[in-house]
Amino acid sequence: MSHTFYNKMWVEAQQNLGQLLEQEMPLEPPKPEKDRMATAQQLGTLYIRYVQIFRNLELAYDQITQPQKRRVIKAVLDGVMGRILEVKNELVELEISEFQYFDDILQDMKMGPESLEIPIPRYFIKEKMKVLKDRERILSQILDRVGAKNTDMVKTLKPMSLDEAVRVIQVSERARQGRLRAKFMKEINLEEKRERFAKTQGEITLDPDIAAQRIQKVPPPHFYKKSIAEEIAQKTETLRSELQEQHEAEYQHALIQIKDTIREKEGPNMKANLQDQIRQWFIECRHVTGKFPDFPSEEDGGSSAIFAQKTPEQVAAEIAAKEEAKPKKKKEKGKKDKEKKKGKKDKDKTKGKKGKGKEEEEEEGWKIKPSNFLPDMASANQTYESVWQQRDDSWNLHQTYDAQLIKESKTKEVEDEVRIQIDELMRQELQNLKMAVDKEKNKKKKGGKGGKKKKKGKKSGKKKKKKKEKDLTPDRTIDSLYEELVTEGLLIKPKSIKLSDFIGEYSYLGTTLRQADIEPMPSLSDVKQLLVLYGILPLGCESVHEKAPSVKTLLLAGPSGVGKKMLVSALCNETGANLFNLSPSNISGKYPGKSGLQMMLHMVLKVARQLQPSVIWIDDAEKTFYKKVPKTEKQLDPKRLKKDLPKILKSLKPEDRILIVGTSHRPFDAEIKPFCKIYKKIVLLPRPDYAARLVMWKQMISQRVGSLTASMNFSSLAKITDGFTPGQIVQAVESVLNDRRFGQISRKPLTAVEFLGSLSRQEPVYKEEEETFKSWYAKTPLGKKRSKAMPGAEEDTGKDKGKKKAGKTVGKKKKK
Ligand SMILES: Nc1ncnc2c1ncn2[C@@H]1O[C@H](COP(=O)(O)OP(=O)(O)OP(=O)(O)O)[C@@H](O)[C@H]1O
Structure with missing residues (x-):
């Protein structure tokens, strides 16, 4: 594709965003919406529209080579990502479910289900490829040295007896x-x-x-060959990435060079002009007011405050007014505080009298929460409109940097630098003038010293904060800690799996079922989307992690073989995150004792923070919260992390891009309360439905044998494998399609019956097991909330209590 194509794509996305922003930031605040269904539709539409913009912007950012445009797109892209997470959060709260179904809206908007798929920004990996490659090399080197014992995600093998070994x-x-x-x-x-x-x-x-x-x-050995068009497209994409790098380097160079030129050529002129103007202002002020003015302080903008197209009297009056206002402000603040307190008391009184009256009023309608991303997006959009929308860059055939734009911004920078220097000089000159002409005594500026003192104060405050967290390894480098963690098997290598390898199919009946009051089973594709939203986007993007609704922990629960570990690997690979394994079986016996445990956690968190993003994976997460530790596992001390997990969570700040992911195939073995207190986001992985199984069989078999599958009855295979997990399907495919069978395929076509033998030796997920998962989920906080909100639960007295609490928290948030 051409530069024009991607530019057009960007412009379109930006126009759509402009419309959305107008809708999202109306001049008058919107009235609360009372109809729940209408609200859900409204939010769903908003979500889908943002996802479309996100998809286009992501592609544009990945392919556009003009460095200045890329900066604007990046700002918008990150904002859109964050906003999608906010809208999703609203939807979860409104529908009291992690899963939303948009099939009806998609139909209205004439879109296919694939347009709902949230892309993973390629820049997450691309822009730190070098660091990641280096880290991977170091990890492999250490693993080679250690002998790759238990440092992989693959389960370790038990040692063999001599007899067994001889027999093998x-x-x-x-x-x-x-x-x-x-x-x-x-x-x-x-x-x-x-x-x-x-x-x-x-x-x-x-x-x-x-x-x-x-x-x-005779068919060639590689059936799955790319077409020529595909190859050309891929080549062009790679070429564009190289161009991006080249243009970026040129841009960086131009930034320095153009600034130096401006400083050299225009700097002296700027200085002289500014000095003349300031002197003129001194004289005019004295002429009008009878005395020399006070020079505006640095915080007020220095001389730039003088020339904001005001008369000298205005400036003098403003400065005088400010001086006067200072003590007033303090008084007012005091007053306001008093009023606030009074208001609070009054509110409390009314609460006491009317009971729930106020809360009910608040709950009457639904209003979208204030966003952390809309202002950023609006300002990025503003930049687009003022700089790029009308700009003709047809001259820029190669899409390199625009020197004129750099000049404009750098001139401003040089002007600011010059102004600060000149202000200092002119302050002194004014002082001398005052002394000489007005015979004023030399009053040293107190502000400057005070300011410095303040700064000092701030610094000491920061130091105090840092002291809180003890560094148990102050004299060790991150490299040495990294090596130790790898050697101990606490930092491991994820399997090389991408999220696109996780096969799933869209659920087409979600809304229809929900409208009939039947809660649909989420599809694997829904689960995949949740992983992108809760895991990949925040881990990959700093600003999203800091400002979007925070998700510090995630629990992936589901029967064995549904792909929990696969998702953990994909999460790390898509974001370039380090993978720490704190599973009970993996930490058992390592760093013994209380102090040992402290040291281990300290090291993990220190490395995880420094080399963020990081994923801390806890397999068999339920074991940490066992209701009763089985006798056979007592020696492993599976509850070792129980007390420390809440502390770890508390220590994670918004700027720490660390996600704790628990995986569990028996979540019901855990004490539900403390378990759910740690894992606030719970994603239940379903066994694949018919559609997913059909895609799975087709994809897994054709990946191995190419298009030689005409004789296969995939539909029957998908039908009879109801209850089987993806892991079991993989196993069946691998055991049947061995080298020998592969060699015979052209002569002896593959049939569905061949897979039955392998399948019959495996245990599918029975209805009872699935029901156990469902009923366990219904006991989790979100599950409970949902079953209360379902029709028929209205008379439940417990609901009122819940409402009261919810009302209170809303009230508190509003006050903030
Ligand atoms: N949706 C999927 N698409 C393709 N392959 C899958 C999918 N889900 C699982 N697999 C494959 O199935 C196998 C088992 O998956 P995985 O080990 O992730 O399961 P698990 O849920 O973690 O199991 P356990 O609970 O036993 O640890 C892996 O080879 C994985 O690649």
Whole structure:
């Protein structure tokens, strides 16, 4: 695609965003919406529109090479990402469910389900490729040195007894000899066949055309070959990435060079002009007011405050007014505080009298919460409108930097620098003038000293904060801590899996089922989206992590083999995050004792923070909160982290891009209250539904055998594998499609029946197990809230209590 294509895409996205911003930031605050369904529709539409803008902006940012445009797009892109998370959060609260279904809105908007898919910004990885590659190299080196014992996500093997080992070697040796013999016999047979054929036919050489045809009939070994168009597109994309880097380097160079030139050429002129203007102002002020003015302080903008198109009297009056206002302000503040307190008391009184009256009023309608991202987006949009919308850059064929724009911004920077220097000089000059002409005594500026003192005060405050967290390893480098954690198997390498490898299919009936008061089972594609929203976007983007609704922990729960660990790996690979393994089985016996545990956690958090983003993975998360530790596991001390987990969570600040991910296939074994207190976001992974199974079988088989699947009845296979997990399907495919079978495929077509043997040896997820998961989820806070809100639960007296509490918290937030 061309530069024009991506530019057009950006402009369109920006126009759509402009419309959305107008809708989201109306001049008059909107009235609360009373109809819940209408609100959900409104929010759903907003969500989908933002996702469309996000998709286009992401592509534009990935491909546009003009560095200044990329900066504007990045600001908008990050804002849109954050806003999507905010809207999602609103939807979760409104519908009291982690899963939302938009099929009806999509239909109205004439869009396909794929347009709901949230892209993972490629810049998450692209822009730190070098660091990631280096880190990967170091990790591999350490792993090689250590012998890659238990440092991978693959489960460790148990040590073998000598007898077993001898038996394995004997079996392999016999197999090797057998294979050799078979190969030998095959060659002899072929040789005999050839001789017989030669005898009957005589020695004829084949016509080259026929020979070529014969060769062409045999399918090539790599069926899954990219088309030429695909290859060209990929090449262009790579080329663009290189261009981006090159243009960025040129831009950085131009920034310095242009500024130096402006400073050199225009600096002296700027200085002289400014000095003249300020002197003129001194004289005019004295002429009008009878005395020299006071020079505006640095905080007030120095001389820039003087020339804001005001008359000298105005400026003098303003300064005088400010001086007067200072003590007043203090008084007013006092008054306001008093009023606030009074107001509070009055409110309390009315509460006492009327009971729930006020809260009910607040609850009457629904209003979207104030956003942390809308102001940023609006200002980025403003930049777009003022700088780029009308700009003609048809001259910029190669889409390199725009020197004129750099000049404008750098001139302003140089002016500011010059102004600060000149202000200092002129302050002194004014002082001298006052002394000489008005005979004023030299009153040293108190502000400057005071300001410095203040700064000092701030610094000491920061130091105090830092002291709170003890550094147990002050004299160790991050590299050495990193190496120790890898050696101990606490920092591991994720499996090389991308989120796109996680197969799932969109759920087409979600809304219909919900309208019929049936809670649909979420689809694997819904789960995938949640992982992007709660895990990937905040981990990948700093501003999103800091300002979006915070998610510090995530629990992935579901039967064995549904892809929990796969998602953890994908999460790390898509964001370039480090993976720490704090699973009970992995930390058992390591760093013994209380102080040992403290040291271990300190090291993990220190490295996780410094090399963020990081994922702290706890497999078998329920074990930390066991209701009762089974006898066989007592030695492992699975509850070792129970007391420390809340402390870790507390110590995580918004700027720490660290996510704790628990995975569990038996969440019901945990004490629900403390468990849910740690894991606030719980995602239940379902077994794949028919649609997902169909896609899974098709994809997994065709990945291995290409298009040679005409004889396969995928539909029946998907139908009869109801209850089987993706892990079991993978296993069946791998066991059937071994090298031998693969070699025979062109002669003996693959059939669905062949997979039945392997499947019959595996245990599917039975309805009862699924029900156990569902009923466990209904006991979690969100599950409980939802079942209360479902029709028929209105008379529940407990609901009123819940309402009261909710009302109170809303009230508190508003006051803030
Ligand atoms: N949606 C999916 N698409 C493709 N492959 C999948 C999917 N889900 C799981 N798999 C594959 O299934 C296998 C098992 O998955 P994984 O180990 O992640 O399951 P798990 O839920 O963590 O299991 P356990 O609870 O036993 O630890 C892996 O090989 C994984 O790649």
